[in-house]
Amino acid sequence: MDSRIRDHADVIVDHSTDVQAGDRVVVSAPPAAEDLAVAVYERLAEEGATPVMLAGGQKLYGEDRASRAFLRTVDTDDLAEPEHLTALYEETDVAIRIRAPDNATEQSDVDEETNAAYQRAVKPTREILLSTRWCLTQYPTAGAAQLAGMSTEAYEEFVWNAVNKDWETQREHQEQMVERLDAADEVRIVSGDETDLTMSVAGMKTLNDYGEHNLPGGEVFTAPVPDSVEGEVLFDKPLYHNGREVEDAFLRFEDGEVVEHSAARNEETLTEILETDAGARRLGELGIGMNRDIDRFTYNMLFDEKMGDTVHLAVGMAYAECVPEDREPNDSATHVDMIVDMSEDSRIELDGDVVQRNGTFEFEEGFEG
Structure with a gap:
């Protein structure tokens, strides 16, 4: 594994969230960020924490294909607080979310009225999430590099220079x-x-x-x-x-x-x-x-x-x-x-x-x- 990925995991666990033994940790990560998720899980085990994984980099506001499908199909009158997710975060000490976008325009055909209604629905959940020791970070992907107009290698260097620092x-x-x-x-x-x-x-x-x-x-x-x-x-x-x-x-x-x-x-x-x-x-x-x-x-x-x-x-x-x-x-x-x-x-x-x-x-x- 690239040593910069392990350094990234160290920063997340030691600096950003200060994970302690016994902490209940929720990690959200899509498949593209698996290497970083693996490194984070190793560090959580070393600290004696108890992690739960939400696959797909679950985001309250929706950015993956499944979220797009839901938001394009749902009747906005049916949008409601995801109380089961709220309950999870109420029992969470640390919330780590790793983004790894492969298509930044995935949500471009979801109308803004629906997005706004969804934002209102998840507001109570977001407030609970923000009361944890939370961290949002990103794993470098080819899709993000393309959006930035950079090669994948150059973008990786850019991301880890910005993240793994003093x-x-x-x-x-x-x-x-x-x-x-x-x-x-x-x-x-x-x-x-x-x-x-x-x-x-x-x-x-x-x-x-x-x-x-x-x-x-x-x-x-x-x-x-x-x-x-x-x-x-x-x-x-x-x-x-x-x-x-x-x-x-x-x-x-x-x-x-x-x-x-x-x-x-x-x-x-x-x-x-x-x-x-x-x-x-x-x-x-x-x-x-x-x-x-x-x-x-x-x-x-x-x-x-x-x-x-x-x-x-x-x-x-x-x-x-x-x-x-x-x-x-x-x-x-x-x-x-x-x-x-x-x-x-x-x-x-x-x-x-x-x-x-x-x-x-x-x-x-x-x-x-």
């Missing part, structure tokens, strides 16, 4: 931005002539994602005060959502709510996302990518949102960990990230001070305030 050093690097965001009241994001967005983060908590849940990690993120977002943003990196590519998504906010939107391609997909529920028209997340080993766009949000020189914003659900106990997080059945390229003619301001210009942070070499 996460403590990455944590320390990102903590500098966490401290700045936690001390700030207002964030302003400017990029070119199309993006000028302000929001309050007063009282919110910034989380340091260094591979504990998403693997790879490499971002810091927080939740905006829901009604504080004002201005316009053009997401100049494509959004790949349920097999559909949305290009140049544009949002205009007033009093925290999307009041205008458009897209150069697949605007109807963006519309359906925003119509999921009332919370889908508000921002649930502000994230800043800081993983310099992710240096190219691959049409895969798990990697792309961590890319250095980017900011991502998510409409929909806010992570409760970012919100003080005396406030209500933005509630939605959806959470969709979209990316702004900050590498040129761009800046991030905190309370009027520039902390990143053209993708370079104030604590990095080459910063020009």
Whole structure:
């Protein structure tokens, strides 16, 4: 077995989920990720954990052929919480999900209304899942390499460089931005002539994602005060959502709510996302990518949102960990990230001070305030 696969398994079990003896672990993995699943199972045995395997890389939102068949056939009135899956996760300490996509467009002919209805149905299950020590990661496949425009060998190198790294050093690097965001009241994001967005983060908590849940990690993120977002943003990196590519998504906010939107391609997909529920028209997340080993766009949000020189914003659900106990997080059945390229003619301001210009942070070499 490739030593990089065993290293990947070590990171999942030791760093991302900190598996202990007696932990009840659910592992979801499709056949294409069998080598990584085998390595993870060996490590779980060494730690004295009790694993259960869900074949097919079971995903609450559906991405494989079976999920597609179900979503294309089901009457949306029959969609309901999968209470048996909820019950499983209620008894779970650690949930590990390994993606290994072979066809990124498998869901492209499932209508967005059905997808949105399914998101609403599985929301209670997802909330229980997120209360475990969970980790989402990816095994490199030829299909994912093709989508990224890379050879399989080059894509494998890309994935494992992003995953198998010194996460403590990455944590320390990102903590500098966490401290700045936690001390700030207002964030302003400017990029070119199309993006000028302000929001309050007063009282919110910034989380340091260094591979504990998403693997790879490499971002810091927080939740905006829901009604504080004002201005316009053009997401100049494509959004790949349920097999559909949305290009140049544009949002205009007033009093925290999307009041205008458009897209150069697949605007109807963006519309359906925003119509999921009332919370889908508000921002649930502000994230800043800081993983310099992710240096190219691959049409895969798990990697792309961590890319250095980017900011991502998510409409929909806010992570409760970012919100003080005396406030209500933005509630939605959806959470969709979209990316702004900050590498040129761009800046991030905190309370009027520039902390990143053209993708370079104030604590990095080459910063020009």
